[in-house]
Amino acid sequence: MLQNLKPNYLNSCLYNSSCVLARSTVLSTIHSYSKRGLDVGYKPALVESNNRNVGKNQRQPSNEKRFSMLLPPPNITGELHLGHALTCTIQDALIRWNEKHDLQCLWLPGMDHAGIATQVVVEKNLQKAKKLSRYDLGKDKFLREVWNWKDEKATGIKRNLNELGAHMNWEHEYFTMDEHQSRAVKEAFIRLFEANLIYRDKSLVNWSCALESAISDIEVDNLEINGPTAIEVPGYREKVIFGEMVDVAYKIRGTQEEIIVSTTRPETLLGDVAVAVNPMDGRYSHLKGRSIMLWHPVRQEEIPLIFDESVDPEFGTGAVKITPAHDRYDYDMALKYQLPIVNVITSKGNIEQNFGLFSELPRYNARAKMLNFLANESLLRGTRPHSMVLPICSRSKDIVEFLLKPQWFVRCQNMAQKAKHAVETGELCIIPKVFENEWFRWLDNCHDWCISRQLWWGHQIPAYEVQYGQTSSWIAARSLEEAQQKAQAMHDSAECKVAQDTDVLDTWFSSSLLPFSSLGWPEDTTKLRRYYPLDLMETGHDILFFWVARMVMLGQQLTGRLPFNKVLLHGIICDEFGRKMSKSLGNVIKPEHVIKGASLQQLNKEAESLHQQGILSSAELKKSLSGQRKMFSDGIPECGTDALRFTLCSSNVKNHFINFNVQECHTNKLFFNKIWQATRYTLGCIDRFSVVPSGHLSKDELTEMDRWILSRLSSTIETTQKAMEGFNFHLVTAAWKVFFHNNFCDVYLESTKAHMSSDNASIATNHCLVLQHCLVIGLHNLKIFTPFLAAELLSHLPVVPDLRINYREWTDPALETAIEQLLEICQSIRQAKNECCPPVARKHNPVLHLLPKSESLSNLFQLHIKNIEQLTQCNGVILHTAEDSFANTTFTCQSSATHECNFGIVTDSQVLKAVASRNKKLVKLISELDKLLSIVGSDGYRKSAKASVQQKHLEKIDQLKLQIKEMQNM
Template sequence: MLQTVLTKSWYCYIRKLNYVSRSYLPNIPNHYYSTKRELDDAYKPSIVESNNQAARVEAVTSGNRDGHRFSLLLPPPNVTGDLHLGHALTGTIQDVLIRHKQKQGFETLWIPGMDHAGIATQVVVEKKLQKERQLSRHDLGREKFLAEIWAWKNDKAKSIKHDLCRLGNRMDWEREYFTMDEQQSKAVKEAFVRLFEAGLIYRDKSLVNWSCALESAISDIEVDSIEINGPTAIEIPGYQKKVMFGEMVDIAYKVQGRPEEIVISTTRPETLLGDVAVAVNPTDSRYEYLRNNRTMLWHPIRREEIPLIFDESVDPEFGTGAVKITPAHDRYDYDIAKKHHLPLVEVINSKGMIHENLGPFSKLSRYEARSKMMDYLANQSLLRRVMPHSMILPICSRSKDVIEFLLRPQWFVRCQQMARRAKEAVESGELQMIPNGFEKDWNRWLDNCHDWCISRQLWWGHRIPAYEVKSTHNTYWIAARSLDEANRFAQERHDVEDGEISQDPDVLDTWFSSSLLPFSSFGWPDKSEDIERFYPLDMMETGHDIMFFWVARMVMLGQQLTGRLPFKKVLLHGIICDEYGRKMSKSLGNVIKPEHIIKGISLDNLNRETEISHQQGTLSASELKKSLSGQKKMLPNGIPECGTDALRFTLCSANVKNHFINFNVQECHTNKLFFNKIWQATRYTLGCVERFNPPEKQLDKGCLTEMDRWILSRLGNTVEVFRTSLEAYNFHLGAAAWKTFFYNNFCDVYLETTKVNMNPQLLATASNHCRVLQYCLSLGLYHLEVFTPYLAAELRNHLPSVDLSFKPKDWIDLTLENEIAEILDICQHVRQAKSEFSPPIARKHDPVLHIFSKSDRLTEIIQRQMDNIQQLTLCKGVILNRTEAEFEKATYTAKSTASHLCAFGILTNQQPPVKLKTEQTMSSSDKKLLKLQKEMHKLLNVVNNEGYKKSANEIIQKKHLERIQQLRLQIEDMQKMVL
């Protein structure tokens, strides 16, 4: 029992020790718990983060200006809404890189910004207006509508900046940009004019992805490919009833002058109106009889002849082997039409309506025309059959409309020459792709890089700096930075004095402006000190899903406009999915915001947020229903508070180089508990330091215990693994190294062993323990800070500063680590054996551990570590038996082997004796024997294989034979115990 004469300071020490030893320490009154370095009883993320805001707003541009530099640019979040986990992953990875480089003494720069996101932002604001005020953008007019978007932008930008800061990101906010601010607008105009004058931008009428709901061209990245298996009714904007897809329709074309017909198959019967030919493969024997003569078919609606053509690209195995050619609405057909000099007949207009002069189908919506077309074909006896069909349906990700391929006059960038240079940059090693597996995808895309459509028929975005000049005799297009410059160019270059000049009302693709960011964010086209110092960027880190849409275009435009690569390395991370590997989407209800993880949220509040999104027009009624159902299934209890550090650490615990990253909320909560473990270890350390007041001096190996030297060796190894992992961008290995160190090595082992010597009678040893505890925590948190800035800032404030001249790798002692590993393995087997009884064998049962070692070397190690074995196994005593006969004398409550060299038994004084858990079908000894026998069987199969004997080298064969011998010895011992 503790004596009543104990001092208040001693009570404080015991109180701090109590968190790990509650089973055998008294409950100390709260009024005794008081130190000048007091920490809360437990780790509370919200309090820690609010107390350490400096950890996130500290200046980024730091380091030696004459030394190495490291610069990054944040891929700009869209101002469409809140941050998602993909943004959190990007921000965390880049922040880890910045903090790591700062610790290495680099001058660092990290530029933040936001993207205007033309289509996405316009759509979300339009939906909001329609839902809340029943107004369209046309009701407001362009000027007032743009004012609504700017108001939206200003509100969302504040929220996004707040969330980015809360994630602990050390960005240089003085350099913040917005892709439609004055500087970016200047850069966009300059880039367009330069590319136009270099002949790399041109205007042409060509096939583009077209959203009829938006009445705009859209990029490939804004097209979702939906797989449909058989007849499926889908909601389409502007239609009251769902439209059926997933059906193949067979239609007959009559051959002119002959009784035969040719049957074609299509999933879009409404486009029959634009057919200009039917094509078959020249090797298809079914149509051989029609090859020698120019065969014409009769178009049943346009009442004119169309040719039967032969082309090797036609797949004779598809349907009937005959395909309709509709070049104005299909990219494949467009290429065939150009090859065979066929005309283009446009059927569908920009609003999704059928053009005039197409008989009874004129001015109908495209899907009304489809329904009417089916009736018409049936009445004309041309409809042969309708059957289920699997297909890929292109859907606009913004409007949810089915994409049409329409011929529209648009602005294009010629990409082939720039793509070739971008490919050569990677091939030469001037530009490094990480991971390098993406090089093949990079080369394949650039080899087939088509011209880039950069115009959008929107109101929100950079107005295209192109001017149409109409004179008496001709019409010209001029690229200019302003109307005045356009007038001057018209006079100087086209001798137009009084022509009509008007700017194109369209805007530029968002990817055009964002592709300039690596240099426009430094003030390009103007010269600046920043461009000289920090351009090109050292790295571009982003998701692999935009490697072509953004990364490749940054490289192409950077090389073209600045003559240099915009960055030296590209680090591509995977796509965040839920724990089941599903891509996060509103329709699945599995979208999780970083804020939800940081602060926690109930299921009711999750549902409430989703319903608000529906009320604002962001979610449709069907999406709302699916989302609510998905949330209930995936997060029945909501999300517990985890904190920013747990979110960051969890994101970095995954291999970010994988194509897909499965995110588990429970893992976040587990990491929060891990941080609480470090927190409690710090409290224990501070209590010990207060009690023993260790002198401030360097650690001396000669004065330390083996466990002191072991934990310092483990620390040195961990630091080395961490550094090499981050240099290779294997953040998960670095995170795992610190988790193993703090959880398994420091808290579960070393800290527990220090309790043996935390005694006033062992002051020197206790003082050394205190200094080692402090050093491990200080240095560990110094490095862990790149993952957990808030936790590190809070706890390091209570610990001595790190002496960086002290090299932890100097403490690495692999021999000692291997010896302690053997002791820890024995302890693990003992704890496992104790846990398999009901109730588990505890300290109150007075367990005494008997160990028998067959190795003099192991015996000597065990002798040195008897006190630590007792502490780590929570036994009352440890007895080392010298002979097998001595070991076999006792009747043990539990008995097993730890290895082929070591057996152990546990004696208890419990009355009645403890029993194995009733639900177990076999004892731990039985299980271990079975496991050993399986390993032996597997190894014997390997070594007895003829191929193994020929191909395996001598070292491998020797290791396998040694392991087989060890297994034989351990199996023999286990068989004795089981019998």
């Protein structure tokens, strides 16, 4: 399409005396714009302020069909980020699209209490602001602080969502710890417990010592390090070195032999209960068949050598230490060979008691002491660089430990197979389909789900320990009173003690109930019957297992139905270089930065505020400020909400990663200004010709350009329909950008100027109707992405009586092909004119000569002579029917537009002579200036020339520079 043909039609009309639309006409048209109240340019902040209520469709849908969806609840940890904006924009576009098709829509909003994340951020804030820990406050006061935090942040989040133009059903808003959600969580836990799907057991879990809590896999970041690397660890003044492999010798009892094991965690040597080798490893074959015992140098006791085929003989020396209390593989080995389990590290990250000189030391201080101990005992065989993956808690930045703790678990295997079967049979559709493999991989290897957390903030687990004599057992109940009744029934009304577990539930547990709990479950509500299951679950692919799969598993188990039939997964927002956005990198862009704009100073101030709150360390702050200077040296320009939404959906959201470029956002703002100016032009024309809005257009009365733009409109609507059905939002935004920018503004609107005069009143009136129709219909389609812009412009445009016109009847592929050919030729001509003709000659609109080589093209040219003149900005078009007349013409430049068309451009010879004369004089002046500069720049001149002579030369240099500048600007 005609990408580079972008005349500024208002300027060309005002300042180009040869333009068909006279200057006086345009001035009167602009005057009529102001009467209608449409500003001279697009100002996002003003438009959004005027149209803040662009929310719910006020018209009551007549369609009985419904569409329901749930907003993945933002965490109450702070403000919205671009990932939230992407989710919100996609879902809002889907809601608006379905409302446009007369469906009854329900879009459920809510917020998540985000147990660990919220507790961490409130603790950091308390520590920074008041120098207090949660233990200083106590549980009750600390929880009041969290609820205050929630109230403050929830207000801001709701405001941010509204600013994004999201029109959710706020009357159905929920919070994952409100009264109803609490009741639903208890009911779900009890039902699963009574179905023997929840149990309590002692097992290895991811443990954050800084939080003193178990954490989920999604809260573990794996840091790859190559060789010795100093890492900051919470609670340690100095950085801790990781990435070293330590070789330690275990003496074989009764011999002079030793077995060397390799470890990256020498402090865990305290908990070694065995050493294992592969039975096929020839280095240890002489020890097979014997009861070999090794001596533990710290605990002063024997541990066995065992042979197991799972040991990798290629790792280190082929001998591995078995520490079952702190390693998953080792734990399985201990169960297999009935080995004892020795706990080494406490929940706070210190060494357990009864380890002599190592007792109660912080774990990494114990590491250094262990290396000294081994060296003194002549058991240290060396230390070498080693590449490894270090698990880090994403919330606390602590190094994750594997600790053996009593926890609550959900049995997942049977539920996982049902969830897998739903996708295999097509009952549940995952989009894009590529994520089905990820779905199957997760569910085939689905371990039991640890749902307990050792926090203060969250749903306290509705499980009660019943102590009866010397025995204890666990029951699930909705309250202490119900638990006591159940306990007494179990023990024939005997005296027993009942106490609720102090742990809270994993946040994912409560959020996994949302598709039905947000609709009133466990009660049988009208809303639940009407809108469950949801029609679509739209979210990021990074939580496909942690949230989506668990919603499916619990939904099938607790309601007997899938919670939704389709899952749409979008990618992760990255910066323009493909890097994940991170506060520490300084590349985080918040929605409000893009909407309102932000200076570099403002961005720096926000980073410093995060440091003051304890969220960023000093090192991270320094890195963040450096990153901001590199990426946003001029700040972030104001783009507005619509430009943000449009840009987010201009990428294929189904890709794994979505690179966000602020400059693209600003470009889209300028694109919207182009539509704005087109609307002003249209309103002026409608006023001038007193056009009455009409829902009817007659093909017989329209020009080819009228019919062409209506065909392009029809094609764009059809593209939109197909793309929206496939969730290909980028194809929709691209289609409307081509239509409005290239087809409507740059071509059709320009072509209408040739007839906007009283001499062509009939044609001009039809042009006005077509302009109006294209804008109204186009904006009604575009508003799913740009609700504020559409609302503002549509409020000024006449109402089209019937928007539901069958636009397919206007589709004309042959006409589109013909006009496309014409536009390509015009583009080639315009490009050649810009390259070959001096600017001064281009301003005098040269004459265009065309030589078509086919009858069809000749007919096309004859029909569109005025359009060609307008689109190429030439001062006339001469159509040649014979090659001789074309060949005998002297051209300023000559070329071929296509194999079917030659063209030439003739400019005023007097203008060209003047240009040549000017250029000749300009060369002479520049040469004179260079010569004079060379003279005054020499050392001899500065030493020997008189001061008066030097002054005259400087004055002459200034005069030459001024004269050259004036001539260059001619």
